[in-house]
Amino acid sequence: MHVVSIINYKGGVGKTSLTANLGAELAWRGKRVLLIDLDAQASLTFSFITPDVWRENFENSGTIKGWFDAHDSGSPISLEELVASPARISQRLGPERTLDIIYSHLGLINVDLELATKLGGANLSQAKKNFINVHRRLAEGLRKFSDGDVYDVVLIDCPPNFNIVTKTAIIASDFILVPTRPDGLSTLGIDYLMRSIHGLVKDYNDFVSVDPIDSVEPIEPAVVGVVFTMIQEYDSQPISAQRNYIARVKRDSGLPIFNSYIKRNDTLFADAPEYGVPVVLTSHKNDSHQSVVDGLEEVATEFAKMIGI
Numbered sequence: 001m002h003v004v005s006i007i008n009y010k011g012g013v014g015k016t017s018l019t020a021n022l023g024a025e026l027a028w029r030g031k032r033v034l035l036i037d038l039d040a041q042a043s044l045t046f047s048f049i050t051p052d053v054w055r056e057n058f059e060n061s062g063t064i065k066g067w068f069d070a071h072d073s074g075s076p077i078s079l080e081e082l083v084a085s086p087a088r089i090s091q092r093l094g095p096e097r098t099l100d101i102i103y104s105h106l107g108l109i110n111v112d113l114e115l116a117t118k119l120g121g122a123n124l125s126q127a128k129k130n131f132i133n134v135h136r137r138l139a140e141g142l143r144k145f146s147d148g149d150v151y152d153v154v155l156i157d158c159p160p161n162f163n164i165v166t167k168t169a170i171i172a173s174d175f176i177l178v179p180t181r182p183d184g185l186s187t188l189g190i191d192y193l194m195r196s197i198h199g200l201v202k203d204y205n206d207f208v209s210v211d212p213i214d215s216v217e218p219i220e221p222a223v224v225g226v227v228f229t230m231i232q233e234y235d236s237q238p239i240s241a242q243r244n245y246i247a248r249v250k251r252d253s254g255l256p257i258f259n260s261y262i263k264r265n266d267t268l269f270a271d272a273p274e275y276g277v278p279v280v281l282t283s284h285k286n287d288s289h290q291s292v293v294d295g296l297e298e299v300a301t302e303f304a305k306m307i308g309i
């Protein structure tokens with residue numbers, strides 16, 4: 001099982017759309033996929049179910065927030081209990097394929113405050129233990145799935161920040177995938193994000209090695225690459241302003257860059273033609289629709305090859 005965090009400090013760069021479409025395409029190809037919505041904005045959640053369905057069935061205890069809360073209240077529940085299979089997706093994929101999701105909650109933002117109170121300690125050794133225990137919570141929770149060989153890939157839609165909840169995703173991840181728009185502000189943050197991730201990984205591994213805790217291993221999440229989103233094409237290639245940004249990131253970031261990219265199409269993405277179904281699984285409407293789907297499929301192919309599934 002490969003765990004992948006989809007992350008960028010910036011909001012609105014297409015993290016959630018990439019998570020949904022990548023997950024859906026891989027599931028279509030027969031991979032067993034779990035999506036986790038770790039963003040308090042819950043956009044991934046509400047791209048699969050309506051707020052009414054969420055309120056009725058998930059709000060009270062069926063979200064990732066409920067899982068963190070239960071842990072803090074001393075009666076932990078298993079992540080397995082939170083796994084949902086959205087109805088529209090199941091209809092589309094059929095019984096043989098698996099695209100599951102763990103939904104988010106608008107109150108997830110408060111979980112960070114709660115987790116922060118668990119950090120620190122009477123002495124350095126206790127503080128290090130607390131740091132590790134708090135930060136590996138999601139990794140620990142996911143262990144059941146990997147032990148049971150339940151999924152081929154877990155995609156975590158991260159919030160646009162580097163709070164403790166986000167850090168639990170990084171610590172749980174084998175891979176990091178960075179979507180970005182080809183503009184100055186969006187690409188500026190990549191370098192800073194990478195430094196934050198390296199800093200976190202280094203602290204975690206230092207603490208693990210200095211004061212070993214049973215079955216806690218050092219981690220080494222690898223950057224799968226940068227995927228450009230919302231690309232505007234002219235003559236079957238990105239317009240020249242966007243090509244310049246892509247070239248700059250290729251040159252300066254030192255990170256792998258996907259050859260394929262996600263095309264911009266406001267109608268298709270802003271207003272999914274079939275509610276609850278990611279664009280990549282919607283039926284052919286016209287040539288521009290097909291061209292967006294082709295791009296998404298190419299990104300999925302590149303991604304699968306890079307993580308080895």
Ligand SMILES: Nc1ncnc2c1ncn2[C@@H]1O[C@H](COP(=O)(O)OP(=O)(O)O)[C@@H](O)[C@H]1O
Pocket residue numbers: 010011012013014015016017018043229230231262263264265266267269270271
């Ligand atoms: N390729 C695209 N073309 C046009 N609009 C897009 C595309 N990808 C995402 N969007 C829209 O842009 C907004 C932000 O996308 P989203 O995936 O939610 O980004 P993030 O998760 O990084 O905040 C949403 O309204 C979404 O529908």
Ligand SMILES: [Mg+2]
Pocket residue numbers: 015016017039041043044157
């Ligand atoms: Mg999002």
